[in-house]
Every structure is written in C-alpha cells, then in structure tokens.
Amino acid sequence: MTKKLLKGNHALAEAAVRAGCEGFFGYPITPSTEFLEYMSSRMPELGRAFVQAESEVAAINMVYGAACAGKRTMTASSSPGVSLMMEGLSYIAGTEVPAVLVNVMRGGPGLGNIAPSQGDYNQMVKGGGHGDYFPIVIAPASVQESIDYTMLAFDLADKYRTLVYVIVDGNIGQMMEPAEMPPMREIPTEAPDWAVTGAEGRDPIALSSIYIDPYDEEVTNLRLLKKKLEIEKNEVIFKEFFMEDAEIVIIGFGTAGRISLSAVREAREQGIKVGLIRPITLFPFPFERIAEAAEQAKSFLVVEMNTGMMLDDIQVAVKGKIPVEFYGRLGGVTPFPDEILSEINRINENPPTDPNLDARADWVKRLEKAIEGSN
Amino acid sequence: METSIIISGFGGQGTLFAGQVITYAAMAAGKEVTWIPSYGPEMRGGTANCTVVISDNRIGSPLVLNPTIVIAMNQPSLEKYESLVAEGGYLIANKSLIEKDFSRSGINSYFIPANELAAEIGNMKMSSMLLTGAMVEITGILSLDQIKTALENNLPARHKKTLPMNFQAIDKGAEYIKELAAEKAK
Numbered sequence: 176m177t178k179k180l181l182k183g184n185h186a187l188a189e190a191a192v193r194a195g196c197e198g199f200f201g202y203p204i205t206p207s208t209e210f211l212e213y214m215s216s217r218m219p220e221l222g223r224a225f226v227q228a229e230s231e232v233a234a235i236n237m238v239y240g241a242a243c244a245g246k247r248t249m250t251a252s253s254s255p256g257v258s259l260m261m262e263g264l265s266y267i268a269g270t271e272v273p274a275v276l277v278n279v280m281r282g283g284p285g286l287g288n289i290a291p292s293q294g295d296y297n298q299m300v301k302g303g304g305h306g307d308y309f310p311i312v313i314a315p316a317s318v319q320e321s322i323d324y325t326m327l328a329f330d331l332a333d334k335y336r337t338l339v340y341v342i343v344d345g346n347i348g349q350m351m352e353p354a355e356m357p358p359m360r361e362i363p364t365e366a367p368d369w370a371v372t373g374a375e376g377r378d379p380i381a382l383s384s385i386y387i388d389p390y391d392e393e394v395t396n397l398r399l400l401k402k403k404l405e406i407e408k409n410e411v412i413f414k415e416f417f418m419e420d421a422e423i424v425i426i427g428f429g430t431a432g433r434i435s436l437s438a439v440r441e442a443r444e445q446g447i448k449v450g451l452i453r454p455i456t457l458f459p460f461p462f463e464r465i466a467e468a469a470e471q472a473k474s475f476l477v478v479e480m481n482t483g484m485m486l487d488d489i490q491v492a493v494k495g496k497i498p499v500e501f502y503g504r505l506g507g508v509t510p511f512p513d514e515i516l517s518e519i520n521r522i523n524e525n526p527p528t529d530p531n532l533d534a535r536a537d538w539v540k541r542l543e544k545a546i547e548g549s550n
Numbered sequence: 551m552e553t554s555i556i557i558s559g560f561g562g563q564g565t566l567f568a569g570q571v572i573t574y575a576a577m578a579a580g581k582e583v584t585w586i587p588s589y590g591p592e593m594r595g596g597t598a599n600c601t602v603v604i605s606d607n608r609i610g611s612p613l614v615l616n617p618t619i620v621i622a623m624n625q626p627s628l629e630k631y632e633s634l635v636a637e638g639g640y641l642i643a644n645k646s647l648i649e650k651d652f653s654r655s656g657i658n659s660y661f662i663p664a665n666e667l668a669a670e671i672g673n674m675k676m677s678s679m680l681l682t683g684a685m686v687e688i689t690g691i692l693s694l695d696q697i698k699t700a701l702e703n704n705l706p707a708r709h710k711k712t713l714p715m716n717f718q719a720i721d722k723g724a725e726y727i728k729e730l731a732a733e734k735a736k
Contacts, residue, residue: 178577180570180573180574180577180583180585205589206589289589345589346586346612346613349586349587349589350584350585350586350587350612351570351573351584351585351586352583352584352585352609352612353577353582353583433609433610433611433612434610434611434613435610436608436610436611437609437610437611438610439610440607440610509613511611511613511614511615512610512611512614512615513615513616
C-alpha cells in the first residue's frame with residue numbers, strides 16, 4: 176500500500192466506504208460538505224445507498240431506519256447540523272442499533288461560524304440528546320487517524336449496538352496529509368439476528384425506543400449502563416509523547432493535541448521536562464491514565480479549542496492531587512504552537528503550587544490580555 | 551528540519567493549488583507534509599491562503615504563526631504576512647499587485663513582477679506557478695524537477711493541455727531569480 180495525499184473529509188468518507196457502510200444519508204454543511212459530496216458519487220458507483228435528505232432531521236431518521244434493517248450506516252455533519260439530529264440520535268441510542276456519526280466541528284453556539292472548534296465536546300461526550308445513553312466518542316488528530324478510527328467506529332458500533340461519534344474539527348476536515356487506506360472490506364451477506372428484515376418464516380421482530388412501562392425502561396437503562404461499563408473497561412485509546420520523565424503534562428485531544436505536540440517538542444529542546452497525553456477516545460475517557468500521570472507530574476496544562484470542557488473530566492481524574500492549568504482558544508480560533516509554548520514556559524518559570532487553583536478563572540484573565548494585545 | 555510556507559492571494563490566483571503542488575512534491579521526496587487552506591466564505595476575488603508544513607518528523611501543528619516562507623500574491627497578503635515571516639526567512643511578493651518593493655530587515659525579500667512575467671508567456675493565471683518556481687530557486691527546499699513532476703502527476707485531466715505553459719512559468723520564475731543573482735554579482 177502506498178500513501179496518498181488525502182483531504183480529511185474525503186479520507187473519512189472513503190474509510191467509511193471501505194468499512195462497509197451501505198447507506199449514507201446527509202445534508203451539506205461547511206466544513207463537512209466534502210464528505211457528503213464525495214459520498215454522492217462514490218456510493219452509487221458501488222451500488223450502495225446515498226440520499227441527500229431534505230434536512231438533518233430527515234437524514235438521521237433515514238440512518239435510524241437503515242440501522243434497524245441491519246445495515247452499516249452513517250451520516251456526517253457539522254455542529255449546528257448535529258444539533259438538529261439530536262432527537263434522532265437519542266432514538267437510535269434507545270433502540271440500541273449501531274450507527275456512526277462524523278461531526279466536523281465549527282465555531283458556535285448558534286449559527287456561529289465555519290471555523291474549526293472543539294466546542295461540541297460536552298454535546299458529543301455527555302450524550303447531547305435526551306435520556307440516559309452513552310455514545311462512544313473518538314477524536315482523531317490526523318488524516319491517517321481519521322481513516323483508522325472511522326474503520327474502528329463501525330466495528331465498535333456493531334460490537335456494542337451503539338452510536339459511535341467520530342469528532343474532528345474543521346482543520347482536520349479540510350487539511351490534506353499523506354495517508355494510507357486499508358483494503359475494502361467485504362459486506363456481510365447476512366443481516367444480524369436482531370435486524371428487521373422481513374418476517375417470512377420466522378417470528379416478527381420489533382425495534383423501538385418506546386418502553387411505556389417504566390420498569391421496562393429501567394431494565395433498558397440498566398442494560399445501556401452495563402454496556403457503558405463494558406466499553407469503559409475495553410475500549411480506551413490514547414497516545415502519549417515524552418512522558419517518561421515529564422513534570423509538566425499537557426493534555427489535549429484532536430487538533431489541540433497535535434498542535435501541543437509541536438510546542439512540547441520545542442520545550443523539550445529547551446530542556447523543559449514536558450510530556451503530552453492525547454486522549455483519542457473521549458468516551459470512554461482515559462481516566463486511569465490521567466490519574467496515573469497525576470502521580471508522576473507536578474502540574475497539568477489542559478489545552479482545548481473551547482472553554483475547558485474536557486478540563487472538567489481531567490479534574491475528576493486528578494482529584495485535586497496536583498494543580499491543573501488551562502489554555503483554550505474560543506469561537507473558531509485555532510491556537511498556534513507558540514501560544515502553548517509560552518504557557519509551558521510560564522508554568523516552568525512559575526510552577527503552580529495550589530492544587531485547588533481555579534484554572535478557568537486564571538486563564539480567562541490571560542486570554543483577555545492576549546485578545547486585547549492582538550487587537 | 552521543518553519548513554513552513556504560506557501562500558496567499560486573491561481567490562482565483564492559484565494559491566491553494568500552488569500549495570498542493572509543493573505538498574505533492576514534498577511527499578514524493580519522502581517528507582512528512584501537511585496542507586491546510588483558509589476555508590472561510592471566500593470566492594473568486596476574496597482572499598485565499600494555504601499553509602504547507604514540510605518536515606522530516608511527524609508534523610504537530612499544520613498551522614504556523616511565523617512561516618519560513620511567504621508567497622504574497624497581492625497587497626492585502628503582504629500586509630497580513632510581511633511582519634510574520636520568521637527571522638532569516640523568505641518573503642516572495644508579487645510586485646505586479648503590490649505598491650512597494652522593499653521589506654523589513656532580518657528576512658530575505660524578493661519582489662517579482664509575476665503578472666507581467668506570466669503575461670509574457672501568454673497567461674496571467676500562471677503567476678502562482680511562476681512564483682513557486684522562483685521560491686524553489688531561492689530556497690532550494692525542493693528541485694524544479696520535483697515541482698514539475700508533482701505538477702504533471704497531479705494536474706487535473708481537464709487542465710493537462712496547460713502543462714507546457716505551467717512548466718514555462720516555473721522555469722521563468724527560476725530564471726528571474728538567477729538573473730537577479732547574476733546582476734547582483736556584477
């Protein structure tokens with residue numbers, strides 16, 4: 176296999192095709208549109224289903240239907256579009272059928288803008304729709320990872336009969352990098368035994384998210400919870416860099432994580448003992464590894480392109496053992512490595528000592544100054 | 551070693567494609583490389599830029615604050631990026647659309663009348679390839695042949711007939727730099 180120069184959106188889409196996605200249903204929105212555009216020619220070429228629906232609400236319900244029929248199916252959208260899909264996603268979760276969603280995140284709230292953002296962390300990781308459910312959330316940081324983890328997303332969706340969200344920001348959707356595609360997978364000829372495929376010669380199957388009797392719903396909720404615990408045990412993925420002797424540990428996912436790597440490398444050249452943990456699954460979250468790192472490190476710096484959504488999860492893992500600092504850019508602004516490097520330098524020169532420091536309040540003051548300075 | 555290039559100009563000037571050609575060439579040369587466009591609500595006539603990072607190592611950030619090389623195809627691009635070129639870096643500017651012909655100290659700057667030179671070979675749209683040729687001649691980050699091969703292998707089929715003209719533009723840009731060096735040597 177040789178590497179090809181691929182755009183993030185195209186790579187994500189082709190990976191879905193190769194994972195055996197038989198039905199794509201979507202509605203265009205920047206910065207994810209190239210995904211749908213690619214599928215519009217690629218899926219018919221292979222005799223598979225492509226529908227540009229009349230809205231995101233329609234698209235996600237088409238996904239729901241195809242999933243109930245036992246087909247590998249998905250949609251791709253961007254933040255405001257994903258918000259519109261939340262009802263359907265909750266229904267899919269409640270029905271326990273597998274489906275994959277790719278969210279190429281942009282600046283918000285509201286219509287916001289089309290620039291890259293990680294502001295959907297809470298919506299994606301904490302559920303987003305109504306009710307108790309736990310989608311698996313994977314955050315690739317490169318075009319190659321986008322391919323690899325989209326393949327994995329379909330497998331995990333089937334394995335747990337769950338929703339899997341692959342979340343990237345506009346940077347990864349739009350950028351080009353050399354990457355390698357895996358071979359095309361065979362599409363299974365037989366539908367899974369739970370699928371609605373026509374009841375000729377067998378008892379009918381009904382798939383639904385309605386459990387009128389609360390005791391039935393409680394049993395369902397408990398089943399979903401047990402699935403969550405199983406997923407937490409088995410599916411945590413993260414990458415780490417320069418952690419052997421790290422005293423300052425940066426934690427960032429997706430683009431914020433890879434940009435931090437540039438800063439960490441430069442700081443290492445200056446002799447600063449700094450390392451990086453980049454969570455790849457955001458649910459299940461690498462709580463254990465973070466807690467372990469808190470035993471080793473003197474302080475953490477969490478870097479995100481939002482107001483510190485993952486920061487809350489980090490603090491849960493750290494349990495107040497060491498000071499956790501935060502640096503974020505908002506509204507569709509992507510931080511440069513230089514900004515993170517100067518944060519590392521600041522921490523190195525004046526190491527925080529108070530494990531109860533208010534990371535967000537301190538950062539707000541620094542960010543306000545930085546914004547003032549740049550205007 | 552990490553080299554970062556920002557190519558900026560009006561939409562339609564070929565900045566994004568020029569960046570892709572450099573990216574393909576770097577990839578063929580076995581380098582790690584990223585290409586990322588500004589993808590704002592821009593259209594022909596608006597501004598368009600892309601950042602290319604070329605490295606021997608896995609690339610962290612695809613975006614850079616202080617690029618090693620800037621190709622500024624018009625006045626707004628010069629205004630935006632002139633002060634951001636890394637110390638010791640290169641500014642290559644399209645003099646045809648820029649009101650000055652000198653830049654700040656600490657960087658190597660070249661002001662090239664790319665539109666006029668491209669018009670001489672018959673197509674002003676060749677200005678981005680011309681400046682790419684000049685950039686390669688100045689910085690030596692890749693060879694002219696590597697750029698040409700990348701162009702040949704990746705030019706969309708519908709534009710194949712423009713290949714000879716693109717080659718001419720790349721050579722003309724490089725020639726301009728050689729002549730400039732020869733003049734300086736006198």
